[in-house]
Amino acid sequence: xxxxxxxxxxxxxxxxxxxxxxxxxxxxxxxxxxxxxxxxxxxxxxxxxxxxxxxxxxxxxxxxxxxxxxxxxxxxxxxxxxxxxxxxxxxxxxxxxxxxxxxxxxxxxxxxxxxxxxxxxxxxxxxxxxxxxxxxxxxxxxxxxxxxxxxxxxxxxxxxxxxxxxxxxxxxxxxxxxxxxxxxxxxxxxxxxxxxxxxxxxxxxxxxxxxxxxxxxxxxxxxxxxxxxxxxxxxxxxxxxxxxxxxxxxxxxxxxxx
Amino acid sequence: xxxxxxxxxxxxxxxxxxxxxxxxxxxxxxxxxxxxxxxxxxxxxxxxxxxxxxxxxxxxxxxxxxxxxxxxxxxxxxxxxxxxxxxxxxxxxxxxxxxxxxxxxxxxxxxxxxxxxxxxxxxxxxxxxxxxxxxxxxxxxxxxxxxxxxxxxxxxxxxxxxxxxxxxxxxxxxxxxxxxxxxxxxxxxxxxxxxxxxxxxxxxxxxxxxxxxxxxxxxxxxxxxxxxxxxxxxxxxxxxxxxxxxxxxxxxxxxxxxxxxxxxxxxxxxxxxxxxx
Numbered sequence: 001x002x003x004x005x006x007x008x009x010x011x012x013x014x015x016x017x018x019x020x021x022x023x024x025x026x027x028x029x030x031x032x033x034x035x036x037x038x039x040x041x042x043x044x045x046x047x048x049x050x051x052x053x054x055x056x057x058x059x060x061x062x063x064x065x066x067x068x069x070x071x072x073x074x075x076x077x078x079x080x081x082x083x084x085x086x087x088x089x090x091x092x093x094x095x096x097x098x099x100x101x102x103x104x105x106x107x108x109x110x111x112x113x114x115x116x117x118x119x120x121x122x123x124x125x126x127x128x129x130x131x132x133x134x135x136x137x138x139x140x141x142x143x144x145x146x147x148x149x150x151x152x153x154x155x156x157x158x159x160x161x162x163x164x165x166x167x168x169x170x171x172x173x174x175x176x177x178x179x180x181x182x183x184x185x186x187x188x189x190x191x192x193x194x195x196x197x198x199x200x201x202x203x204x205x206x207x208x209x210x211x212x213x214x215x216x217x218x219x220x221x222x223x224x225x226x227x228x229x230x231x232x233x234x235x236x237x238x239x240x241x242x243x244x245x246x247x248x249x250x251x252x253x254x255x256x257x258x
Numbered sequence: 259x260x261x262x263x264x265x266x267x268x269x270x271x272x273x274x275x276x277x278x279x280x281x282x283x284x285x286x287x288x289x290x291x292x293x294x295x296x297x298x299x300x301x302x303x304x305x306x307x308x309x310x311x312x313x314x315x316x317x318x319x320x321x322x323x324x325x326x327x328x329x330x331x332x333x334x335x336x337x338x339x340x341x342x343x344x345x346x347x348x349x350x351x352x353x354x355x356x357x358x359x360x361x362x363x364x365x366x367x368x369x370x371x372x373x374x375x376x377x378x379x380x381x382x383x384x385x386x387x388x389x390x391x392x393x394x395x396x397x398x399x400x401x402x403x404x405x406x407x408x409x410x411x412x413x414x415x416x417x418x419x420x421x422x423x424x425x426x427x428x429x430x431x432x433x434x435x436x437x438x439x440x441x442x443x444x445x446x447x448x449x450x451x452x453x454x455x456x457x458x459x460x461x462x463x464x465x466x467x468x469x470x471x472x473x474x475x476x477x478x479x480x481x482x483x484x485x486x487x488x489x490x491x492x493x494x495x496x497x498x499x500x501x502x503x504x505x506x507x508x509x510x511x512x513x514x515x516x517x518x519x520x521x522x523x524x525x526x527x528x529x530x531x532x533x534x535x
Contacts, residue, residue: 081402103410107417110410117413118406124416124482146417
């Protein structure tokens with residue numbers, strides 16, 4: 001374990017004019033750790049991801065990230081060219097809707113190969129080999145490599161997106177509702193797969209979700225958000241079994257038992 | 259034709275286009291926006307090329323215009339006629355005599371030499387457009403050299419056809435930096451772009467972009483290490499001049515399925531036949 005967190009977020013604030021996205025958000029993400037962010041719709045969960053991944057500009061705050069070579073950069077203030085390069089090499093994003101994270105008009109193999117080609121891979125055979133390897137890892141039949149993602153089921157599309165995200169061996173993954181829109185049995189398989197991959201690759205991840213069951217399976221620690229602020233944070237089991245903040249208590253007690 | 263300025267365009271417009279051309283030459287392969295004018299021919303017929311030609315042509319120039327390699331097709335004849343009337347410059351069909359060559363879809367077989375200018379008519383200048391419809395995004399991708407998607411296209415070709423099936427408008431990298439569309443020339447002509455002694459100018463009238471490859475600039479066609487770039491080869495020789503080196507068109511000669519292959523470059527083919535006779 002290294003001495004400092006992979007990602008240290010301090011005072012992250014995003015305002016949309018009068019309205020607030022998130023206020024004074026701070027947390028540390030350690031290598032190999034999975035943090036779950038839960039809260040109701042509009043509580044600022046996704047805003048955090050968008051600010052960190054550079055899709056929207058934060059109003060204030062800092063997010064220091066330790067690069068592979070040990071140098072430290074502030075994700076919120078680095079130039080766009082450097083940030084995009086880092087986004088290609090060091091982190092990945094898994095979108096809620098696989099259609100946002102995949103290129104629907106090119107084959108599954110090209111989807112998985114594209115991040116490699118973006119990093120300069122220029123050997124067709126090797127790119128295809130890596131794509132096949134990853135399709136196997138996410139349990140997609142290898143003979144589907146030349147099919148368009150549009151012909152895949154929702155669960156397969158999501159697994160394909162995960163393969164595409166992880167093929168470059170990132171160190172940090174942002175997941176925005178990775179199991180949203182999937183039926184329960186598919187969700188369970190996907191979560192199982194994700195848990196295995198995250199553990200095998202030693203990934204650090206931030207998982208945004210409103211589904212507490214997802215966090216129970218995946219996340220080591222939880223941040224509970226409401227109205228743009230973190231109202232409670234701690235170990236997942238601790239928060240789910242013994243919530244302290246009234247809103248956390250409401251959230252946990254709102255889950256319908258099957 | 260005294261009612262018109264020399265070469266049709268007014269001097270201010272030519273000045274604006276020349277500035278765009280100078281910028282394009284300074285940044286090889288970079289698409290420079292310019293205020294494209296209405297021209298007396300329709301979009302898709304070479305409005306961009308005509309504007310570039312009109313801006314660089316001088317009274318001492320000798321103009322050649324080709325369309326698919328031929329000097330005698332409609333587009334070539336009408337553009338040549340247009341400049342003959344509006345400038346009074348001498349026109350030619352001979353590649354080695356011309357100082358200025360406007361072209362659609364071909365580069366002449368006769369090697370170009372230093373001092374010549376080629377003007378290409380470009381329908382769609384943006385090589386990333388097939389994958390990214392937003393202009394703001396493609397500009398950012400060019401600025402940050404995010405060119406991974408170009409190889410996705412080649413990957414798809416090899417996956418579907420076993421080889422790169424793109425046969426024309428084959429994307430190139432100019433001077434190790436910008437990815438460029440060489441206009442719809444066959445990929446057979448791509449090697450002629452590399453370190454060409456002539457100045458290559460590209461004009462897209464509808465899309466309002468000008469770009470350039472200065473003389474002697476390296477131009478590399480995109481490929482994979484295990485699927486290197488190759489050009490077309492024909493089993494036949496030209497039925498008229500017997501050339502085995504030039505780009506051949508297939509021509510149907512009767513209604514009984516008879517067909518021959520002939521050079522697409524009419525000047526090259528004709529000169530060879532003169533030489534052989």
